[in-house]
Amino acid sequence: MTDITAEPGSSAPLGALGPDAQVAVAVASRATPTRWRLLLRRPTFLVGAGILLFWVVCAIFGHLIAPFNPLAQQLLSANTAPSGAHWFGTDPLGRDVLSRVIVGARDILIITPLATVLGTVLGTALGLAMGYFGGTFDLVVGRIVEAVLALPFVIIAFLFVVAVGSSTVMVIIVIGFVFTPLIARTVRAAVLAERHLDYLSSARLLGENPARIMFAEILPNIMPAILVEFTVRLGYAVFAVATLSFLGFGPPPPTPDWGSDIAADYSGLLAGYWWQTLFPALAIASLVTAVNLITDSVEQVLSS
Amino acid sequence: MATFLLRRLGLMILTLWIVSLIVFFAGQILPGDPGRAILGPFAAKSAVQALDTQLGVNRPLLTRYLSWIGGLLHGNMGTSYTYRTAVEPFIRAALINSVKLAVLAFVIVVPLGIIGGVIAALYAGRAVDRIISVTGLSLATVPEFVSGIVLIVVFGVTLKVLPVTAAAGAGAGDLSQFRHLILPAIPLVFVLFGYIARMARAGTIESLNSDYARTAVLKGLPRATMIRRHVLRNSLLPTITVIATQTGYLIGGLVVVETLFNYQGIGNLIFKAAGAKDFTMLEAGVLIIGVVYVLATLAADLLLIALNPRLRIGAQND
Numbered sequence: 246m247t248d249i250t251a252e253p254g255s256s257a258p259l260g261a262l263g264p265d266a267q268v269a270v271a272v273a274s275r276a277t278p279t280r281w282r283l284l285l286r287r288p289t290f291l292v293g294a295g296i297l298l299f300w301v302v303c304a305i306f307g308h309l310i311a312p313f314n315p316l317a318q319q320l321l322s323a324n325t326a327p328s329g330a331h332w333f334g335t336d337p338l339g340r341d342v343l344s345r346v347i348v349g350a351r352d353i354l355i356i357t358p359l360a361t362v363l364g365t366v367l368g369t370a371l372g373l374a375m376g377y378f379g380g381t382f383d384l385v386v387g388r389i390v391e392a393v394l395a396l397p398f399v400i401i402a403f404l405f406v407v408a409v410g411s412s413t414v415m416v417i418i419v420i421g422f423v424f425t426p427l428i429a430r431t432v433r434a435a436v437l438a439e440r441h442l443d444y445l446s447s448a449r450l451l452g453e454n455p456a457r458i459m460f461a462e463i464l465p466n467i468m469p470a471i472l473v474e475f476t477v478r479l480g481y482a483v484f485a486v487a488t489l490s491f492l493g494f495g496p497p498p499p500t501p502d503w504g505s506d507i508a509a510d511y512s513g514l515l516a517g518y519w520w521q522t523l524f525p526a527l528a529i530a531s532l533v534t535a536v537n538l539i540t541d542s543v544e545q546v547l548s549s
Numbered sequence: 550m551a552t553f554l555l556r557r558l559g560l561m562i563l564t565l566w567i568v569s570l571i572v573f574f575a576g577q578i579l580p581g582d583p584g585r586a587i588l589g590p591f592a593a594k595s596a597v598q599a600l601d602t603q604l605g606v607n608r609p610l611l612t613r614y615l616s617w618i619g620g621l622l623h624g625n626m627g628t629s630y631t632y633r634t635a636v637e638p639f640i641r642a643a644l645i646n647s648v649k650l651a652v653l654a655f656v657i658v659v660p661l662g663i664i665g666g667v668i669a670a671l672y673a674g675r676a677v678d679r680i681i682s683v684t685g686l687s688l689a690t691v692p693e694f695v696s697g698i699v700l701i702v703v704f705g706v707t708l709k710v711l712p713v714t715a716a717a718g719a720g721a722g723d724l725s726q727f728r729h730l731i732l733p734a735i736p737l738v739f740v741l742f743g744y745i746a747r748m749a750r751a752g753t754i755e756s757l758n759s760d761y762a763r764t765a766v767l768k769g770l771p772r773a774t775m776i777r778r779h780v781l782r783n784s785l786l787p788t789i790t791v792i793a794t795q796t797g798y799l800i801g802g803l804v805v806v807e808t809l810f811n812y813q814g815i816g817n818l819i820f821k822a823a824g825a826k827d828f829t830m831l832e833a834g835v836l837i838i839g840v841v842y843v844l845a846t847l848a849a850d851l852l853l854i855a856l857n858p859r860l861r862i863g864a865q866n867d
Contacts, residue, residue, distance in 0.1 A: 289683075388560075392567035395842045397801025399816075400835050403823035404575035407831060480690040488692045488805055492820065507694065511809065515713060519702045526695040533690045541683060 283546045293538025300532055303347045304354040311344035315501045324518050334520035336510055342521055346528050349501035352413070352490070353532070357482040360417045364424025364482075365475045371425060372432025373459045376440065383433075390426035398423040402489055411494045420485045424478050431474045435467040469547055476540040483536055487529045503529050557850055561843045568839035569621075573614050576828040604630070621836070627829035631822070636833045639818060644837060647803050647814035653730050654737035654799065659792060662742050663785060666749025670784070671776070673754055682750070685743025693736035693805045700732055714811050733810040737802050741795055748791040752784035759783070786857055793849030800838050 284290050303310060313331075319339035327334040333342035375383045393401070402419045409415060439445065448458050489495065490504030498505065503525040510521040588597055601607045605616065620627060626636040669681040688696070705713035712729045756762055757780055765775040804816030811817075815834055822830035 388563055389567060391560075392564050392571065392839075395564055395568055395839050396571070396835065397798055397804070397838070399801040399804045400819065400838060403819060403831065404572065404835065407823055407826060407828070408575045408577075480686075484690045484692050488694065491692065491694045491805065492808065493824070504692075504694075507698065511694075511698065514698070514701055514706060517706060519706055522698050523702050526698040529695045530691050530699075533692075533695075534687050537683070537687050537690060541686065 281546070284542055287542045287546070289538045290542035293535045293542065296531055296535035297539065300350045300354060300528075300535070303350040307348035307351060311341070311347045313341035313344040315340060315344040315348040316499050317341075324513070324516075324521075326518075327520050333524045334518075336506070336521045337513060337518075342524055345501040345506055346503070346524050349503045349506060349525065350528070350532075352496050352500070352502050353483065353486050353504070353529075356413060356417055356420075356486045357479065360420035360486065361424065361475060361479050361482045363417060363421030364478060365428055365471065367421060367425040368428025368474075369432050369464070369471055372429035373436055373463060375429060376433040376436025377455065377459050377463065386429075390429060393423070393426050398485060399488065399492065402492075402494065406494060413496065416486065416489050416494055419489070420482055423485070424482070428471075428474055428478065432467065432471060435470045436463055439463050439466055473540075473544055473547060476536070476543050480533060480536040480540055483529070483533050553854075557847060561847055565836075565839055565843055569618065569836055572832050572835045572839075573617060576832055577610060577613075604628070617832070621833075626833040629827055629830045631825050631827040631830065636830050639830065640815070640833055640837055643813060643815040643818040643834075646812060647800070647807070647816060649726075650730055650733055650803065650806070650812065650814060651737070651796075651799055653727075654734040654741065655792070657734060658738040658741045658745060661738070662745025663749045663788060665742065666746035666751075666788070667753050667781065667784070669746065669750045670753030670757065673750075678750075681746060682743075685746045687743075688739040689741075689743035691739065693740060693802045694809050696739050697733070697736040697806060697809045700735055704732060733806050733812060736806055737799060740802055741799065744795060745788060745792060748788045749785065752787045753780060754784075756780045756783040786853060789852055789856070790846075790849050793845040796842050796845040800841070 308315075317340060319335070321339065322331075322335055323337055323339040325331060325335045325339075331341050331343065333346060336342055336345070371386065375386055398420070401423055402416075405415060405419045405422075445458065445462060448462050453462070487504045490502050491508045493505075493508060495502045495505035495508075498509065506525045507522045510518070513521050588600060598607075605613065608616075617627065624637075626640060628634065629636050629639065632639070665681050665685065669678040672678045701713050704711045711732050713732065714729065761783075762775065762779055765779045766772075770778075800816060802816075803814055804820050806812070807814040807817035808820055815837065819831060819834040819838075821827075822834060
């Protein structure tokens with residue numbers, strides 16, 4: 246997974262604030278309720294939200310919408326190409342690909358937001374502490390963060406799997422764990438920008454305890470930056486969840502799941518059964534695009 | 550300058566040490582013993598114990614860690630649980646294969662990303678910019694296996710112009726090998742493009758707004774000369790660091806691409822080692838990735854210092 250939002254200064258020798266972090270910080274001061282209404286006027290947001298809504302409906306009511314039972318095998322009509330009866334064709338066991346794509350939305354749509362929320366909560370807490378306390382704590386945690394970032398998330402997932410085994414909860418924890426340092430970095434930068442403002446010195450003079458200052462004073466002020474970070478991470482979470490289920494960490498068969506179905510059937514590509522993998526692949530691509538359109542709109546609205 | 554380099558080197562070793570701790574202890578939490586995992590549930594208890602002793606896994610944790618690290622420092626990565634032979638030859642062969650694929654991806658994506666980012670910056674806020682930025686962001690978040698499948702369907706199955714497996718087979722010529730690597734490289738290019746373009750765009754916009762750019766315009770330089778001589782030189786510096794940091798993520802992408810295209814690289818090796826619970830292979834593979842990442846970051850720092858006189862002076866004062 247590529248981290249598109251990392252600031253260029255992140256690996257600079259002095260760890261200076263990157264331009265992105267500064268933007269995020271600048272953004273933080275400008276969120277007002279009216280801006281949220283602007284979102285609804287952006288066509289990119291509406292398209293993204295529409296696609297996302299479609300998949301959410303599929304995830305919740307999939308079994309009712311699907312034309313066939315996604316688990317029903319019809320071995321006599323295995324590997325049939327898309328037709329009037331089976332719009333997306335059938336898989337090697339004769340199951341309807343369209344039905345599997347519709348019902349397969351469920352897992353990814355449950356795991357993705359949970360993992361992102363976990364990473365955002367942990368990352369925010371860590372980033373607040375790093376930015377607020379600074380000093381040795383910041384230095385030590387910063388090193389560990391750097392070490393985690395040196396490993397691709399897929400590799401970290403492998404290590405987790407080898408250590409504790411594979412399950413849905415494990416996938417959520419792995420992605421949350423990998424996102425934590427990334428989000429912490431953004432939050433830390435935002436906190437550093439707030440650190441010397443008057444309201445913080447006042448709070449400190451009033452003798453408020455650090456936890457209260459961090460969560461009651463700083464947090465509300467950097468919330469918009471965290472929100473942008475959250476939507477950006479959501480897109481990567483889709484990427485990560487799909488990749489992990491392609492690599493075999495998804496729900497066990499025969500549960501329909503886009504990534505797992507692709508992994509199970511992609512050898513059929515060479516035999517010409519392209520519909521078995523192409524349609525789940527396009528489903529993933531459409532979900533990713535939807536999240537990106539929403540992210541882009543949120544960023545535009547907050548920084549306009 | 551020397552202090553700066555020493556400090557970078559120190560931080561590098563520290564990072565690697567933490568990586569080694571993460572890697573080693575992740576492999577040790579697992580309940581159950583490797584001897585049993587290798588020999589299966591029906592093997593005699595004595596045989597399992599003998600194998601555990603041979604593998605050295607029944608020693609205390611700290612002893613095992615020290616002997617593992619000691620071995621690594623002497624270039625001994627240990628014995629594979631699966632193959633029962635030294636790990637190095639597997640790692641070396643896989644690393645060479647992966648480097649070929651990664652280099653091809655970089656050779657394509659670096660110029661492409663920089664050009665895309667610079668164009669986006671020059672037309673900032675206009676349609677061209679929006680298209681490049683949104684396409685880049687979208688491609689960066691489409692998993693490699695998804696774009697890989699679309700590419701296989703279009704170029705391999707429908708048009709039949711490119712081979713769909715990455716391995717060219719024994720005795721294949723360089724050209725044939727290259728042809729086999731094109732399709733696997735493109736998903737990696739897709740993922741990296743948006744990132745590099747975004748950094749090149751940010752850097753270019755920053756230097757377009759700088760005082761020296763304004764001076765260049767005011768003294769009457771043609772726009773093209775101003776951009777080439779004053780803007781690009783400065784704007785591309787951060788991009789270099791970024792490209793280096795992408796090496797780590799690129800390897801993550803390699804796991805997926807190598808699996809999809811059935812290519813015997815380091816990603817595929819780690820994937821199979823994790824599946825087979827071959828800890829020594831897994832640990833060695835992951836640590837090698839850490840080393841490659843840290844070296845790439847160091848190389849980028851050095852390149853940055855060589856290219857940017859201000860940093861050179863800054864580093865001296867450090």
